[in-house]
Amino acid sequence: LDRDLDDNAENYIINSVDEFPLNTPLKLVFYLPSNEQNTARHLLPSALHNYFDYRQQGEQRKLRTIWRQGRISLLIGLSFLFVCLSLSELISRFGSATFIHFLEEGLLISGWVALWRPLEIFLYEWWPVSYQQKIFAKLAYIPIEIRLLEEPSTPDSFR
Numbered sequence: 460l461d462r463d464l465d466d467n468a469e470n471y472i473i474n475s476v477d478e479f480p481l482n483t484p485l486k487l488v489f490y491l492p493s494n495e496q497n498t499a500r501h502l503l504p505s506a507l508h509n510y511f512d513y514r515q516q517g518e519q520r521k522l523r524t525i526w527r528q529g530r531i532s533l534l535i536g537l538s539f540l541f542v543c544l545s546l547s548e549l550i551s552r553f554g555s556a557t558f559i560h561f562l563e564e565g566l567l568i569s570g571w572v573a574l575w576r577p578l579e580i581f582l583y584e585w586w587p588v589s590y591q592q593k594i595f596a597k598l599a600y601i602p603i604e605i606r607l608l609e610e611p612s613t614p615d616s617f618r
Contacts, residue, residue: 486604544567
């Protein structure tokens with residue numbers, strides 16, 4: 460009821476929902492034998508909703524962690540860029556020899572490369588987590604219908 464779902468069932472449900480745009484209204488329909496319907500009607504909807512709400516909250520925490528990591532990385536990267544630019548400016552006062560020019564350019568490039576990770580986080584890394592969070596949020600409130608499983612009819616000769 461709280462936080463467990465068979466991996467195959469979870470993957471099937473998520474992949475099925477993923478085939479449609481997020482704003483498409485959907486519902487889950489389960490076909491069960493009549494002897495399991497009463498129990499399933501009471502347990503299945505709340506169990507699935509609780510599970511996907513739990514997963515949505517996990518993705519929300521992951522997203523907050525990514526944004527925090529991005530902010531910290533940005534502060535570190537900007538600080539390092541400032542140090543590199545300052546050192547480059549300081550070194551340029553020693554003359555214009557090839558080695559000095561090499562150090563200036565190396566510091567400049569190193570400073571800008573330090574911003575690579577924060578830019579990667581802010582531009583690309585959060586998208587998949589945010590999308591997954593939206594799928595789980597949708598599944599946390601998706602309507603669930605339980606229908607009677609039709610038994611296949613068998614000819615009288617096989618009874």
